[in-house]
Amino acid sequence: MNPLASVRQFNQSIWLDYIRRNILVNGELARLLTEDGLRGVTSNPAIFEKAIGGSADYDAAIQALAQQGLGAEAIYEQLAVQDVQHACDLLRPLYDAPDSGGDGYVSLEVSPTLIHDTEGTVAEGLRFWHAVARPNVMIKVPATLEGLPAIHQLIAQGVNVNVTLIFGLERYQAVAEAYLLGLEDRAAAGLPLARIDSVASFFLSRIDVLLDPQLEQLAQQGGEQGATAAAAVGEVALASAKQAYQLYKDIFSGSRWEALRAQGAAPQRLLWASTGNKNPKYDNLKYVEHLIGPETVNTIPVETLDLYRAGGQPQSRLEEGTAEAAAVLASLPALGIDLTQVAQQLEDEGGQKFKEPFAKLLAVLEAKRQQAVDAAVVPAELHLGQYQAEVDASVAAFDAQNFTTGFWNKQGDLWVEDATAQQSVRSFMGWLRVAETMVGAVPEIEQFVHEVKAAGFKHVVVMGMGGSSMTPIVFKQAFASQANGLPMSVLDTTNPGSVREIEEAVPLAETLFVVASKSGTTAEPLAFGDYFYARMKELKGERAGENFVAITDPGSKFVTQATAEGYRRIFLNFPEVGGRFSALSYFGLVPAALYGLPIDEILAGAIGMMRACGAYGPVAHNPGLELGVALGVLAQHGRDKLTLVVPDSLSDLGLWLEQLIAESTGKEGKGILPLAGEPLTSISSYGTDRVFVYVGYQGQPDAVNEQHLAALEAAGHPIVRILMNDARDLGAEFFRWEVATAVSSAVLRINPFDQPNVQAAKTATDQLMKVVVEQGQLPQTSQPIVQENGTDYYTAAPGRNAEEVLKSFFGQANAGDFLCIQAYLMETPALNEELQQVRALVQEQLHIATASGYGPRFLHSTGQYHKGGPDTGLYLQLTTDHAQDLPLPGRPYTFGTFQNAQAAGDLQALQDYKRRTLRVHFSGNPTQGVAALLSQLRTVLAK
Numbered sequence: 053m054n055p056l057a058s059v060r061q062f063n064q065s066i067w068l069d070y071i072r073r074n075i076l077v078n079g080e081l082a083r084l085l086t087e088d089g090l091r092g093v094t095s096n097p098a099i100f101e102k103a104i105g106g107s108a109d110y111d112a113a114i115q116a117l118a119q120q121g122l123g124a125e126a127i128y129e130q131l132a133v134q135d136v137q138h139a140c141d142l143l144r145p146l147y148d149a150p151d152s153g154g155d156g157y158v159s160l161e162v163s164p165t166l167i168h169d170t171e172g173t174v175a176e177g178l179r180f181w182h183a184v185a186r187p188n189v190m191i192k193v194p195a196t197l198e199g200l201p202a203i204h205q206l207i208a209q210g211v212n213v214n215v216t217l218i219f220g221l222e223r224y225q226a227v228a229e230a231y232l233l234g235l236e237d238r239a240a241a242g243l244p245l246a247r248i249d250s251v252a253s254f255f256l257s258r259i260d261v262l263l264d265p266q267l268e269q270l271a272q273q274g275g276e277q278g279a280t281a282a283a284a285v286g287e288v289a290l291a292s293a294k295q296a297y298q299l300y301k302d303i304f305s306g307s308r309w310e311a312l313r314a315q316g317a318a319p320q321r322l323l324w325a326s327t328g329n330k331n332p333k334y335d336n337l338k339y340v341e342h343l344i345g346p347e348t349v350n351t352i353p354v355e356t357l358d359l360y361r362a363g364g365q366p367q368s369r370l371e372e373g374t375a376e377a378a379a380v381l382a383s384l385p386a387l388g389i390d391l392t393q394v395a396q397q398l399e400d401e402g403g404q405k406f407k408e409p410f411a412k413l414l415a416v417l418e419a420k421r422q423q424a425v426d427a428a429v430v431p432a433e434l435h436l437g438q439y440q441a442e443v444d445a446s447v448a449a450f451d452a453q454n455f456t457t458g459f460w461n462k463q464g465d466l467w468v469e470d471a472t473a474q475q476s477v478r479s480f481m482g483w484l485r486v487a488e489t490m491v492g493a494v495p496e497i498e499q500f501v502h503e504v505k506a507a508g509f510k511h512v513v514v515m516g517m518g519g520s521s522m523t524p525i526v527f528k529q530a531f532a533s534q535a536n537g538l539p540m541s542v543l544d545t546t547n548p549g550s551v552r553e554i555e556e557a558v559p560l561a562e563t564l565f566v567v568a569s570k571s572g573t574t575a576e577p578l579a580f581g582d583y584f585y586a587r588m589k590e591l592k593g594e595r596a597g598e599n600f601v602a603i604t605d606p607g608s609k610f611v612t613q614a615t616a617e618g619y620r621r622i623f624l625n626f627p628e629v630g631g632r633f634s635a636l637s638y639f640g641l642v643p644a645a646l647y648g649l650p651i652d653e654i655l656a657g658a659i660g661m662m663r664a665c666g667a668y669g670p671v672a673h674n675p676g677l678e679l680g681v682a683l684g685v686l687a688q689h690g691r692d693k694l695t696l697v698v699p700d701s702l703s704d705l706g707l708w709l710e711q712l713i714a715e716s717t718g719k720e721g722k723g724i725l726p727l728a729g730e731p732l733t734s735i736s737s738y739g740t741d742r743v744f745v746y747v748g749y750q751g752q753p754d755a756v757n758e759q760h761l762a763a764l765e766a767a768g769h770p771i772v773r774i775l776m777n778d779a780r781d782l783g784a785e786f787f788r789w790e791v792a793t794a795v796s797s798a799v800l801r802i803n804p805f806d807q808p809n810v811q812a813a814k815t816a817t818d819q820l821m822k823v824v825v826e827q828g829q830l831p832q833t834s835q836p837i838v839q840e841n842g843t844d845y846y847t848a849a850p851g852r853n854a855e856e857v858l859k860s861f862f863g864q865a866n867a868g869d870f871l872c873i874q875a876y877l878m879e880t881p882a883l884n885e886e887l888q889q890v891r892a893l894v895q896e897q898l899h900i901a902t903a904s905g906y907g908p909r910f911l912h913s914t915g916q917y918h919k920g921g922p923d924t925g926l927y928l929q930l931t932t933d934h935a936q937d938l939p940l941p942g943r944p945y946t947f948g949t950f951q952n953a954q955a956a957g958d959l960q961a962l963q964d965y966k967r968r969t970l971r972v973h974f975s976g977n978p979t980q981g982v983a984a985l986l987s988q989l990r991t992v993l994a995k
């Protein structure tokens with residue numbers, strides 16, 4: 053018969069001193085239980101360190117837990133608890149068997165850091181007990197002085213306890229006493245005692261490892277003492293065990309014990325631990341063979357187990373040589389060996405022997421966790437050349453001041469000094485965790501999409517300005533239309549031609565109009581809503597509201613209007629999420645879901661990035677922080693033109709980044725100006741005010757852009773590259789850039805969440821619109837300086853004809869300036885092409901950066917920077933008479949007048965801020981007008 057299984061005949065139970073996930077899942081433990089008759093399992097921090105730290109068994113689980121946001125210690129606990137649960141389940145039939153004899157247990161040790169902490173031990177013991185949630189788990193508690201009351205308390209609370217790290221007889225007695233006290237407390241409270249099990253783990257081999265060298269040395273000195281010492285070599289551990297067993301018999305007999313036993317209590321058995329032989333001179337089975345005896349347990353490491361299976365000769369030997377054992381122990385004081393001191397030393401070392409592997413395990417887990425977190429997000433490659441050292445130093449300084457922690461704690465002083473401003477910062481940081489909140493809203497949104505499709509809708513039009521509509525624009529371009537989604541258009545201009553274009557392109561009665569306005573007071577989306585609502589009323593009468601959905605903040609005026617108009621649905625967003633930071637809220641996700649995108653995956657990516665940015669605890673590298681610090685430091689060095697280079701499918705990401713970065717940072721005369729869609733021009737045309745950012749896709753070569761970037765890098769320009777896996781990574785990128793924007797604002801010491809200068813243009817427009825309402829038309833505010841070929845030029849730059857005006861206007865350009873084309877025109881591919889040529893020409897000839905935006909879109913985006921940022925812009929405003937205007941129902945003005953009022957209002961604001969402006973107004977076809985302007989510029993700038 054298998055010697056291991058035979059041990060049971062002597063009423064000893066063999067437990068396995070080992071656990072690792074593979075033996076749980078591959079049937080190995082189950083086999084050991086049946087074939088070797090194993091009756092329990094013990095674990096300790098060193099065992100888990102080998103299992104988890106020394107194998108890849110747990111890597112997938114670690115990755116998943118890390119990606120759920122758990123820290124290293126929490127990951128350890130989860131893994132350990134899972135393994136212990138699994139082992140408990142395998143042992144459960146034995147535990148439940150009528151003859152279980154107190155076996156069928158799996159032990160889980162409290163953290164070795166709690167070794168001298170009674171309360172901490174009790175709390176963690178209870179936590180583990182509930183986490184494992186199996187009756188056959190034993191919580192391991194060290195037999196330190198602080199552990200003793202914890203044992204008492206845990207037993208009293210009905211927790212099975214394995215008392216570990218016992219090295220001496222005095223302490224053993226105290227341990228047994230703690231057990232009895234715990235049981236007595238229960239009895240006094242009328243609580244059951246049955247199936248409360250405990251073992252007292254007496255550590256053996258370590259006693260000999262410590263004492264043998266001393267004894268051998270004494271033995272070598274000869275004489276009577278030497279002989280005594282020689283007789284004790286290799287005997288102290290076994291003698292201690294034998295003595296302990298005699299004590300056990302005493303303790304668990306007699307009237308005190310019988311009273312408890314009568315109520316169902318089981319004795320706290322002695323468990324022989326540390327039973328792997330460490331001394332090559334000894335028989336490897338020494339701490340097994342000699343200690344077989346009734347009502348005991350031996351927990352055996354795997355190697356010893358194998359040896360015993362192969363050559364064990366079980367016999368009950370525990371009570372053999374009891375007198376000799378007592379004599380060995382009694383001989384020690386004369387040799388100068390105090391066993392109480394020895395036990396204390398072993399206890400102290402034992403604590404260390406658990407603390408060290410535990411710390412090592414946590415370090416391994418932290419590394420694996422960090423790796424998993426990093427792997428969940430695509431890295432940004434920063435090639436910063438001469439700025440690298442300063443950026444690295446700034447990142448280190450931010451880390452040293454625990455910036456990431458303060459950031460997640462919404463610490464306003466990271467940005468601004470003023471207490472009110474700090475409060476305002478805090479109140480707009482809801483975007484930090486909005487992705488998590490939105491995970492809970494996914495079913496609601498998907499159900500809504502289902503209803504909309506079931507109701508027969510065939511198209512979606514999202515209408516809003518700036519942050520409220522920019523995310524759907526990016527999604528629409530980055531993702532092909534989805535089979536399970538609805539085609540989507542986005543309206544974010546008051547241009548009558550664009551409004552009409554959308555109206556003509558969509559099946560009106562079957563179109564769902566999403567009016568998106570955080571404040572619910574922005575003039576443009578309200579006008580769009582009113583316009584299409586009136587059109588829908590003509591088609592559907594009182595049922596017009598069925599085709600309308602609102603996304604707005606709770607309590608906004610628009611909620612009242614949408615309710616009154618019977619909107620199909622009102623999604624209430626979050627007041628603490630600002631417009632440009634709202635990509636991952638209802639503003640971005642409702643349109644995305646209607647378009648058929650997997651919003652759960654987009655959110656998962658964002659949450660991965662949140663984690664990488666430290667949302668769930670410390671991270672070695674915070675990608676948002678690193679990018680933000682780099683952009684902030686570069687801006688401080690005059691490299692404040694963040695030039696975006698992207699493949700065609702991501703060109704609208706540039707628009708999103710523009711509104712985020714320019715509106716957040718462009719204030720107090722500072723700021724970072726993102727430049728989207730600049731034509732690629734010769735390397736020498738770029739000034740030293742640039743940083744280039746490429747956002748593209750892994751595995752999708754983009755040769756022209758890549759070569760251009762390589763040449764720019766070689767010319768000493770700083771470059772950032774981000775390669776997404778696919779468009780679903782946009783969720784993560786939105787979040788990365790939001791953090792980076794907030795961080796760069798901290799570098800620049802500004803509040804990223806206000807937009808003080810946007811209001812200036814809005815106010816000027818409102819005043820003009822008042823005049824329109826009163827007088828029926830826009831007031832003529834200034835006279836053109838030149839009128840030529842149906843084109844009017846308005847500017848403070850002097851000139852007697854168009855050429856001179858252009859010459860003097862562009863002649864103001866200095867290094868570090870930029871041209872900003874503001875086109876209040878209808879966007880068409882042909883016009884885009886002309887405008888790009890203007891930009892290319894200016895870049896080549898003047899070596900300044902160029903931006904181009906359609907009004908009023910840019911007013912809700914870079915418009916803040918234009919007025920609030922540094923005075924480096926040359927503003928070329930393009931306007932037109934709208935040949936085919938569109939009335940706004942219920943209002944005494946048209947879309948065209950509205951758009952022109954916005955242009956005039958902004959021009960006024962720019963002039964109030966003393967910006968260099970040139971307005972060019974085309975009476976005829978604007979595309980032809982721009983083409984003519986381009987040819988004039990060719991002449992002017994060539995000279």
Ligand SMILES: O=C(CO)[C@@H](O)[C@H](O)[C@H](O)[C@H](O)COP(=O)(O)O
Nearest residue numbers: 069094095096216253325326327328
């Ligand atoms: O469960 C226990 C004791 O209850 C065991 O796991 C105990 O911790 C181990 O036997 C010892 O730590 C092993 O010690 P050693 O063989 O490394 O000296």
Ligand SMILES: O=C[C@H](O)COP(=O)(O)O
Nearest residue numbers: 518519569570571574631
């Ligand atoms: O970026 C936001 C725009 O200014 C629009 O604001 P809103 O969402 O309150 O309408």
